[in-house]
Amino acid sequence: MADIRVKICGLRSLADMDAVVAARAAYAGFVFFPKSPRNLTLDQARALVLASPPGLAKVALTVDADDAALDALMDAVPLDMLQLHGHESAARVAYVRARYGLPVMKAIGVADASDLAGLTDYALAADQILIDAKPPKGADLPGGNGLSFDWRLLVGRKWLRPWMLAGGLTPDNVADAIRLTGARQVDVSSGVESAPGVKDPAKIAAFVEAAL
Numbered sequence: 001m002a003d004i005r006v007k008i009c010g011l012r013s014l015a016d017m018d019a020v021v022a023a024r025a026a027y028a029g030f031v032f033f034p035k036s037p038r039n040l041t042l043d044q045a046r047a048l049v050l051a052s053p054p055g056l057a058k059v060a061l062t063v064d065a066d067d068a069a070l071d072a073l074m075d076a077v078p079l080d081m082l083q084l085h086g087h088e089s090a091a092r093v094a095y096v097r098a099r100y101g102l103p104v105m106k107a108i109g110v111a112d113a114s115d116l117a118g119l120t121d122y123a124l125a126a127d128q129i130l131i132d133a134k135p136p137k138g139a140d141l142p143g144g145n146g147l148s149f150d151w152r153l154l155v156g157r158k159w160l161r162p163w164m165l166a167g168g169l170t171p172d173n174v175a176d177a178i179r180l181t182g183a184r185q186v187d188v189s190s191g192v193e194s195a196p197g198v199k200d201p202a203k204i205a206a207f208v209e210a211a212l
């Protein structure tokens with residue numbers, strides 16, 4: 001069995017958490033972005049995190065959050081990692097990492113090769129890199145749109161940091177994505193839902209099974 005680590009993002013209920021634990025995913029993601037159908041309050045997230053087993057890494061996804069918002073998040077929710085999914089600069093990533101002492105994963109939206117040009121600066125600032133599809137112009141969400149990109153852009157790339165592949169992954173395509181890109185970690189949100197923001201336990205199980 002290949003040692004692939006799976007992140008299921010956008011959990012909203014104890015049933016979601018149970019499905020993620022049963023499927024043996026490595027990471028559980030919680031979204032803090034009001035425009036998202038997966039958005040959680042701090043109290044909701046705290047309750048979910050406190051109900052989760054210790055071996056599961058709890059990741060908070062924020063979008064261009066300021067210090068006050070991150071301070072409130074850190075005070076309320078015990079976390080293992082921060083996922084910065086906005087337009088944060090490499091300097092901001094390094095600052096957040098130092099301020100909170102938590103591993104930081106920076107998301108990079110990719111549509112073509114030019115989007116990978118600034119990767120080295122981000123890799124030096126972050127603990128992990130998340131490669132996601134770039135959202136369409138005018139999209140409400142910078143991620144979680146169920147869109148993929150041309151995975152061939154990543155073939156043969158040398159990585160300075162651990163990285164995770166995201167964007168339009170599903171139980172049906174994740175094995176191909178892993179084979180083509182060499183990803184050791186994958187992240188999914190829409191692809192394991194029955195409707196926006198509604199996780200499907202059977203799809204979560206099928207996704208992790210296909211990835212492993």
Ligand SMILES: O=C(O)c1ccccc1N[C@@H]1O[C@H](COP(=O)(O)O)[C@@H](O)[C@H]1O
Nearest residue numbers: 009036143144146166167168188189190
């Ligand atoms: O899931 C969301 O609602 C979301 C909102 C804002 C930024 C990112 C979001 N999700 C992340 O997007 C990618 C890809 O998601 P999908 O599988 O294509 O739906 C993933 O990293 C999610 O963590």
